[in-house]
Amino acid sequence: MELHFTKCHGSGNDFTLINACDLELDDARWARIARALSDRAGPVGADGILLLTPGDGMSDFGFRVFNSDGSEPETCLNGLRCVARAGFEALGIDAARVRLKASGAQVARDTELAPGVYTVRETVGPVATDPAAVGIRVAEPVVEAVIAGLPSARAFTALAMPNPHLIAFVDKVDVDELVALGQWCEAGPELLVDRANVSFVEVRGADLFVQTFERGVGLTNACGSAMAASAHAAGLTGRLPFGEWLTVFNPGGRVRARAEGPAGADMVTIAGNATFEWDGVIEIDPATGAVGALRVVRRREDEVAAWAAAVGAP
Numbered sequence: 001m002e003l004h005f006t007k008c009h010g011s012g013n014d015f016t017l018i019n020a021c022d023l024e025l026d027d028a029r030w031a032r033i034a035r036a037l038s039d040r041a042g043p044v045g046a047d048g049i050l051l052l053t054p055g056d057g058m059s060d061f062g063f064r065v066f067n068s069d070g071s072e073p074e075t076c077l078n079g080l081r082c083v084a085r086a087g088f089e090a091l092g093i094d095a096a097r098v099r100l101k102a103s104g105a106q107v108a109r110d111t112e113l114a115p116g117v118y119t120v121r122e123t124v125g126p127v128a129t130d131p132a133a134v135g136i137r138v139a140e141p142v143v144e145a146v147i148a149g150l151p152s153a154r155a156f157t158a159l160a161m162p163n164p165h166l167i168a169f170v171d172k173v174d175v176d177e178l179v180a181l182g183q184w185c186e187a188g189p190e191l192l193v194d195r196a197n198v199s200f201v202e203v204r205g206a207d208l209f210v211q212t213f214e215r216g217v218g219l220t221n222a223c224g225s226a227m228a229a230s231a232h233a234a235g236l237t238g239r240l241p242f243g244e245w246l247t248v249f250n251p252g253g254r255v256r257a258r259a260e261g262p263a264g265a266d267m268v269t270i271a272g273n274a275t276f277e278w279d280g281v282i283e284i285d286p287a288t289g290a291v292g293a294l295r296v297v298r299r300r301e302d303e304v305a306a307w308a309a310a311v312g313a314p
Contacts, residue, residue, distance in 0.1 A: 084122065
């Protein structure tokens with residue numbers, strides 16, 4: 001089949017975005033497409049694929065994401081912004097209710113993060129600490145505590161966004177340590193029901209720097225739900241106040257974030273870029289994942305340049 005797509009990114013977390021409203025493929029085929037198009041040695045390369053899907057009586061449109069390993073997480077906030085933009089443009093609107101895999105989100109066009117940077121605001125939650133929601137086999141919620149059975153002596157906070165997150169605040173991110181722990185979680189240990197995203201977080205004044213080993217992806221430039229989880233964890237552990245805007249930096253860029261805490265029903269809002277880099281068409285066999293010729297039909301160089309100008313050293 002001939003597949004039309006847009007290569008895009010949210011805070012450097014890059015994806016292949018597909019309007020799937022008129023495409024009827026089962027999950028196994030989408031998983032094969034995700035693995036093929038995400039392969040960094042292949043013609044495209046990405047952290048995963050994003051699908052814009054039809055709306056229903058409750059939502060203006062839907063959103064699905066498949067990671068580079070073919071798994072489907074509950075959400076992906078960097079990807080959600082890109083799909084929100086595609087939905088806005090398809091429907092001629094600038095705000096919407098979006099159906100996610102196991103929840104929903106409110107999205108809206110927002111003030112530009114930087115000149116020429118298309119920016120979307122997304123509100124999700126409530127954030128949960130219940131072990132069953134997080135998918136961690138412990139008796140009590142984990143807030144700033146060592147987790148028995150985890151091969152780390154660091155204190156973690158375990159949150160569901162609704163996808164599972166383990167957040168540790170550190171003086172300085174040790175990437176090798178993060179990768180080793182992320183790979184341990186990725187192997188599907190008995191402690192975790194379905195793996196987990198692992199983040200190391202530095203508090204930088206009134207802001208945060210977050211680096212994440214993402215479930216189904218690996219070490220990534222950014223993970224939107226991890227940035228939201230980190231903002232909530234910073235409030236939950238008393239490091240930063242709830243209810244105030246902060247900047248969350250990551251290797252791929254930055255977002256604005258606001259964790260409301262208990263007074264705001266534990267919701268979190270993130271505002272960040274939804275950058276469209278180029279549009280392409282590729283031949284792909286959904287039954288096998290075999291890819292053929294790729295044709296780039298449009299390059300969005302102004303958007304690429306605007307994001308490059310906006311990103312400074314974290």
